[in-house]
Amino acid sequence: MKTVELKIRENTEQHMQELKQWLLEIADSGPEEMSAFFTARIDGYEQHMSVWQPAYQRFAQLLPADSRSILDLGCGTGLELDEIFKRYPDAKVFGIDLCQDMLDRLQQKHGHRNLETVCADYCQYNFGSEKWDSVISFESLHHFLPDKKRQLYRKIYDALKKGGVFLLGDYIACCEEEEQLLRQVYTDKREKFKIPDSQFIHFDIPLTLEHETGLLQDAGFASITAADSINGATIIYAVK
């Protein structure tokens, strides 16, 4: 794996302190179902995410210019697509998201483009075989345990054309402690609030860069580059 001496967080100690304080504040609250979480916050969503504007721009810069067909997992309202369509107005995009309200906002912005969307779970959805030049995902895949992610990464690998690129922008844990702590709280909350295994909840369980890239390697990606990290969003570029 190639890394450009990436700093996942500017200040790891401060980040962990703030995280622990926040976990204390939410200690008694039950987790929200994924789609309902985003529907409830739809009006302030893009403003809330604006801290990652430079990361969306960088993400679009890293997308190979010859990507004719792009599969976007967890496209939401399409903040990454805003930047990608600026660079490549004719890009052909297929977006998958669980939340119809998010997709409606995306269609309001980009319905005139070569854009198709489906409201579905990308863990279940059939992406096809050797079909896409690029698969992209921004801030969506940090909600799954490693086993589920392992299956998803294999599916992404199979769906890419040879030489195709998986471009991932996501929340990566700054240290082993962050990964373990969040996973423990996630597991405890699921148990305490009796959340069925089949239900997605909005609770962040990021992996460290080492674990994330390990899963990509296991899936078969030939070259994996941790390209950048901007305001806590890490961009990984994996070539089939």
Ligand SMILES: C[S@@+](CC[C@H](N)C(=O)[O-])C[C@H]1O[C@@H](n2cnc3c(N)ncnc32)[C@H](O)[C@@H]1O
């Ligand atoms: C933080 S938003 C990111 C949206 C967009 N990529 C962006 O950066 O603005 C995460 C999105 O992932 C979607 N999502 C989470 N789990 C999903 C799943 N299993 N299948 C499809 N979409 C999912 C959510 O509904 C939500 O719209």
